[in-house]
Amino acid sequence: MKSISLAPPSGSQYEQKLKSLLDKSGVNINGTASFDVQVHNPAFFHKVLAEGSVGLGESYMNGWWDCKQLDELFAKLLASGLDKAARLDWGTQLIGLEAKLTNLQNINFAGKNAAHHYNLGNELFAKMLDKRMTYTCGYWKNAKTLDEAQEAKLDLTCKKLYLEPGMHILDIGCGWGSLSKFIAENYDVKVTAINVSDEQLALARERCKGLPINLIKQDYRNVEGEYDRIVSLGMFEHVGLKNYRTYFEVVHRCLKNGGLSLLHTIGGNISDKHSDPWISKYIFPNCLIPSLAQIAKATEEFFVIEDLHNFGPDYDKTLMEWHKNFNLNWQELKSAYDEKFFRMWNYYLLSCAGSFRSRHTQLWQLVFSKNSTVIYQALR
Structure with a gap:
């Protein structure tokens, strides 16, 4: 009987899988467009495929990738329906199950x-x-x-x-x-x-x-x-x-x-x-x-x-104004926050702007x- 390999795909296979998912959106890995993803750490590919939304956001916070226009990146990803086409990661499935079984906004959690x-x-x-x-x-x-x-x-x-x-x-x-x-x-x-x-x-x-x-x-x-x-x-x-x-x-x-x-x-x-x-x-x-x-x-x-x-x-425009103000005033704020927070907050504002734009x-x-x-x- 022929043995079946259970070894995970190689790094290049993770990269190819993610590239194939991005094809419909017009977004490229290490491309020249302002909305293209520039990868600095190849661990990015596995983290995104394994952890979905959390993996994408955390890898950005960690500096594993960048994008000149995060707002446009998310507008393209969402307009193409990539959120529906991508595999639902285990973390998302567990959150959905927890939401069904537990009142996560009860009066004790609200504060x-x-x-x-x-x-x-x-x-x-x-x-x-x-x-x-x-x-x-x-x-x-x-x-x-x-x-x-x-x-x-x-x-x-x-x-x-x-x-x-x-x-x-x-x-x-x-x-x-x-x-x-x-x-x-x-x-x-x-x-x-x-x-x-x-x-x-x-x-x-x-x-x-x-x-x-x-x-x-x-x-x-x-x-x-x-x-x-x-x-x-x-x-x-x-x-x-x-x-x-x-x-x-x-x-x-x-x-x-x-x-x-x-x-x-x-x-x-x-x-x-x-x-x-x-x-x-x-x-x-x-x-x-x-x-x-x-x-x-x-x-x-x-x-x-x-x-x-x-x-x-109108929320797209509002968020872009908030993003502008946050970055203009970062030098006055940075003593209270770190670089990871800076990347997280920009990711939050710009990904939301892209969601409304799409x-x-x-x-x-x-x-x-x-x-x-x-x-x-x-x-x-």
Whole structure:
């Protein structure tokens, strides 16, 4: 009987396998295009094939490869459907299984998940973001600068909520308080804003001092009271599939009859049960990008979906501005971080920009009404 060799493929075979996977995307290994991958360590090929997304990101963080335009590289890879064609690595399969069996965003994990990212240091975000420190997608329709785009987004959000004097607004996951501050400064209303990040809340309290804003460290599941409007910008990605229904139960319970709620969230074209493994490991632990189907199912019997607005391409531009600011200010930040963090953060910002550019990822604002008899006049 002929023996069967169980020896792994040689290094050159790993390289050929990866090259064949990249063919459809137009990306070459050690090519001359700005989006081509320049390999410095041949261990790169095995790590990527064996570990998928995590292997690709970690090998970049380790300096095993470079690319002049990471954003374009990811736009090409995702536009070609390479994420579907590539073999699902064991790490991703295990994450998917864990997501099915475990609530990774339960109330005990929520604070730890948030701290991993949002407690990295307020100075980092102050140097990277706009003057209001708005860590969500800007609205670039008539804007020329990041500051203008973020103010336009906050203004658009308020107009969709039809705020009136005397209202009480709930801001779920308020970040550094940019939206709450904008609302309080421009409308005769009071705001309750909740967050689970200590560092964000500390700075938010400084920035919102003297305004009718009550900033509370609180998980959304513990919210009490009734509100005329409920809004959440860029927090739903941390809620998790097992908690989508719970989130909307809370909003339904706390929103007055006839009230409106606005949800601003990154969205996916398919209904996933787990996030990208590298993003989950290094950037946003246990995050999940929802699909429209998942959101709609979670809101059944609670709300009328009055308006859906997709301005996903604006996130590409927003991320590129954040990337520019981060690199311009790196000399002032580098004493607090190392070179590996520098590479990781650039990889995060540029890979996400490429994802939005390829239309693999979306940005939605949805407006919901509760028991409203008034026809909602959506902004066009």
